[in-house]
Amino acid sequence: MKRMIGLIAILVAFLGVAFFQEGGVKTAAPQEVKKPTIGILQTMSHPALDQITKGTIDQLKKRGYVNGKTAKIDFENAQGDQSNLKSMADRFDNEDTDLNIGIATPAAQSIANANKTTPLILGAISNPKSAGLVSNYKHPGGNITGVSNLTPTNDQIRLVREIMPNVKELGVMYTSGDPSAAAEVKVVRQVAPKYGFKLKEFTVSNSSDVDQVAQTMLQQVKAVYVPTDNTIATAMQTLVKDANNAHVPVFPPAGTMVHDGGLATYGINQYQLGVATGNMAADVLQGKAKPATTPIKIIAKGDLVLNMKEAKLLGINIPTHLVNEASKKGEIIR
Structure with a gap:
């Protein structure tokens, strides 16, 4: 009798499994979600x-x-x-x-x-x-x-004029083969005269050209503007070294480049x-x-970033209203 009861239990269990697998409630195995x-x-x-x-x-x-x-x-x-x-x-x-x-x-x-x-x-x-x-x-x-x-080019060129009210020749350095940098320089050509600058353009092919081209440029200008240009960004320390020796400030496009020795910019975060x-x-x-x-x-909106260490090194006085602006919304490097 016990043997018969056991056989019946096994049969019921088997039929139950078959029911869930084939005819009744199907329980799907969890599938692993593909990682993109x-x-x-x-x-x-x-x-x-x-x-x-x-x-x-x-x-x-x-x-x-x-x-x-x-x-x-x-x-x-x-x-x-x-x-x-x-x-x-x-x-x-x-x-x-x-x-x-x-x-x-x-x-x-x-x-x-x-x-x-x-x-x-x-x-x-x-x-x-x-x-x-x-x-x-x-x-x-x-x-x-x-x-x-x-890049807020107009704001950046206006900033150069506010800090350097007596400068006439503004140098711009960019990579000739960089379409984005070249497009920005087209804007600079339009904006610079509006603020009384005579623009002088200098191009490089790669970062190894920066030192030689910079030394030529710095004999002809009293301030340097750099557009968004990855080649110049990688050689920023070289440009700053040459510019500091000539006592000429560099106005870069990004706040990170102000940290690398640029004087000031309206930079996008x-x-x-x-x-x-x-x-x-x-x-x-x-x-x-x-x-x-x-x-x-x-x-397109940038915040003001000022490098007061660089200003002191070059003997440049930053207008008070700009210091106040950078203190409220921006950054001051001391």
């Missing part, structure tokens, strides 16, 4: 670009994309080498990344050339149109959208550019936005 692969390519190392990348990765983390846990973030730095940019962008394509981010124009261009379908988020590209990345800011229409940092980039990337990954229909986000 995010490719981030940075053109080269210097403080401004490093801050953009940091802001991007930090914001991705806040939005739920934690490297090694909920996402794979494949970060590459080409260190200014064009062949590195191409090979790294090609590797992202071969790796079949889910989304790519280009930090600075050359990186974004390399990714765009390597892949025409995977979403590409521009990480603070100053002039996406001149760079050939998009033709319409409001309706990009392809696989590319992102963040553009529109580089970290916040990265935050905006990370948000756009997360929106695309989460299906909340599509690159083709997401307008380029243009950030």
Whole structure:
């Protein structure tokens, strides 16, 4: 009797399993959620670009994309080498990344050339149109959208005039092969005469040219303006050294370059550019936005950054109203 009861129990258990598996309530095994692969390519190392990348990765983390846990973030730095940019962008394509981010124009261009379908988020590209990345800011229409940092050129040139009221010759140094820098210089040509400056232009091909070109320039001008230019940014210490020897101030485009010895600027917060980039990337990954229909986000307002150490070194008096402004909303380096 006990044996029969046991057989019946086994049969009932077997039928119960069959019921749940085939005819009754099906219990699906939990499936592992695919971790998206995010490719981030940075053109080269210097403080401004490093801050953009940091802001991007930090914001991705806040939005739920934690490297090694909920996402794979494949970060590459080409260190200014064009062949590195191409090979790294090609590797992202071969790796079949889910989304790519280009930090600075050359990186974004390399990714765009390597892949025409995977979403590409521009990480603070100053002039996406001149760079050939998009033709319409409001309706990009392809696989590319992102963040553009529109340099507040008028404010920056006005700042030069406020600090240097008697200067007539203003030098500008930029890389001849950088389309974004060249586009900014076109604006400078229009703005500089409005503030009474005679503009003198000097170009370099690479960072190794900066020392020689700077020494030539500094014999002809009493103030130097630098547009958004990654090559000049990497050689900022060289430019500042030569300028300090000539007692000529340098007015750079970013606050990070004021920390490197520039005198003053109205600079866009580089970290916040990265935050905006990370948000756009997360929106695309989460299906909340599509690159083709997401307008380029243009950030154009900068805060005043003053380097009082540099002003003292060069014997330049910063107007009180500017010091007050930087104290309230901006930054003062002492």
